[in-house]
Amino acid sequence: MNKIKLLKLYFLLIISLVCSLFMDNSGSSASKSVSSDYVSVSSSNKDILDLNTSNSATFANYILYLNKQKKDNDSNNVDLSDPASASSVSEIDSDSDNKDSDKSKDDKSKDDKSSDNQDSSNEYTVDEKVPKGKIKVKKLPKYLFEKEKFKLKVKLKVDGKKVKTKFKFKSSKKKVITVSKKGKLKAHKDGKAKITIKSKTGAKFKFKVKVKDTGKLVALTFDDGPGAETPRLLEAMKKLDYHGTFFVVGKYATNAKDLMKKMLKNGNEIGIHSWNHDSYAYMAQSSVEADIKKMKEMIKDKTGYKPFLVRPPYGAKNDATIAAIKNKNCACVMWNTNIEDYLTTSASVVENNIMSRVHPGAILVIHDSHKWSVDGVIAAMKRLKDKGYELCSISEFTKVKKLSTAPGQIISGTAN
Ligand SMILES: [Zn+2]
Numbered sequence: 001m002n003k004i005k006l007l008k009l010y011f012l013l014i015i016s017l018v019c020s021l022f023m024d025n026s027g028s029s030a031s032k033s034v035s036s037d038y039v040s041v042s043s044s045n046k047d048i049l050d051l052n053t054s055n056s057a058t059f060a061n062y063i064l065y066l067n068k069q070k071k072d073n074d075s076n077n078v079d080l081s082d083p084a085s086a087s088s089v090s091e092i093d094s095d096s097d098n099k100d101s102d103k104s105k106d107d108k109s110k111d112d113k114s115s116d117n118q119d120s121s122n123e124y125t126v127d128e129k130v131p132k133g134k135i136k137v138k139k140l141p142k143y144l145f146e147k148e149k150f151k152l153k154v155k156l157k158v159d160g161k162k163v164k165t166k167f168k169f170k171s172s173k174k175k176v177i178t179v180s181k182k183g184k185l186k187a188h189k190d191g192k193a194k195i196t197i198k199s200k201t202g203a204k205f206k207f208k209v210k211v212k213d214t215g216k217l218v219a220l221t222f223d224d225g226p227g228a229e230t231p232r233l234l235e236a237m238k239k240l241d242y243h244g245t246f247f248v249v250g251k252y253a254t255n256a257k258d259l260m261k262k263m264l265k266n267g268n269e270i271g272i273h274s275w276n277h278d279s280y281a282y283m284a285q286s287s288v289e290a291d292i293k294k295m296k297e298m299i300k301d302k303t304g305y306k307p308f309l310v311r312p313p314y315g316a317k318n319d320a321t322i323a324a325i326k327n328k329n330c331a332c333v334m335w336n337t338n339i340e341d342y343l344t345t346s347a348s349v350v351e352n353n354i355m356s357r358v359h360p361g362a363i364l365v366i367h368d369s370h371k372w373s374v375d376g377v378i379a380a381m382k383r384l385k386d387k388g389y390e391l392c393s394i395s396e397f398t399k400v401k402k403l404s405t406a407p408g409q410i411i412s413g414t415a416n
Helices: 002-035 056-075 083-088 101-109 230-239 257-265 285-303 319-327 347-357 371-386 394-401
Strands: 091-093 125-127 134-138 143-145 149-151 153-158 161-163 167-171 177-179 184-187 191-199 204-212 217-223 245-248 269-272 331-333 363-367 390-392
Touching: 134 191, 134 204, 143 184, 143 394, 167 177, 177 191, 184 204, 217 230, 217 394, 230 257, 230 371, 245 257, 257 269, 257 285, 269 285, 269 394, 285 319, 319 331, 347 363, 347 371, 363 371, 390 394
Parallel strands: 143 204, 217 245, 217 363, 217 390, 245 269
Antiparallel strands: 091 125, 134 153, 149 184, 153 161, 167 191, 177 184, 191 204
């Protein structure tokens, strides 16, 4: 009997040993298979965009993450945000149609930085420790002009908390837009490109950017508002991806805080057109300076934006006017294409004047204080879009045309 009992004990011991070995293996292989999983969702046009990454792989990863975090807290050291701390955890390649696995192995053995200019997802490694999370991009550019640059501000959030990680950037059309290792976009020629951002944890984010041709660039400027017609104009401009500069009158603008905020939010800019629409040419220099100061403070107070462009009422100016504008650190914006919408009350006359007088390099002056002007410009904008014109703000215009906006400068458009 003793002999049988002893055999039974041996038997149990062997079984439990085998079991514990088996469980270790299954545990580690499960973690490897889930963490090489990608989720991709493309999206567009919001200021801040999220990726939906809620799947079982993320959840399994998250459990691992929590367990590891608990262990780490116990031993009271490893920084989760530091990629170097990942050395204690195994890294694995994502295995989907791996074309050059040798290269990816090489990259893995090198420093992280060396793999930045490789734009294949194949050598991409996933850190088991941090779940893939959500990539968030602050302020996406809707469009860029040729030669324009734009720095992307990207972060990874896991469970609402920011996690430090590296990102890879890729452009689908490098002739249209290139993107640097640090996420700086550079527009080259007109067209569209898809930009992909990947985090080291496996989160993915895509968006499209349009590059506008600057061959038919026109600056759109509006005086004498804001008024009852302005919101409608803002909507029409937004639909066509057009920007403009609104030279506002202080006595109206001071009661139109939300409208001014909307102008800015839509990519427009705000300029100064005096507080009372009195002619600066008949005012003492010190009075003009005081008027500009009052306008600057009001606009800054209502919107947070610091205006630096002045259009004198009636376009009336003399040396003292320019000196005052310069002393208040502003540039003076005139025009080269007057639509003369104040000489009519007909929307079709306004529309026809725009269509017959517009040319590349034009700065158009229109008044958003009149219903017929707004109707006319909305009708003309659609036709201008079809003809390939790009309508923009003074800041965009001067940037593309390389015109100075230094204090005291007079800007009035270009011949073509
Ligand atoms: Zn005016």
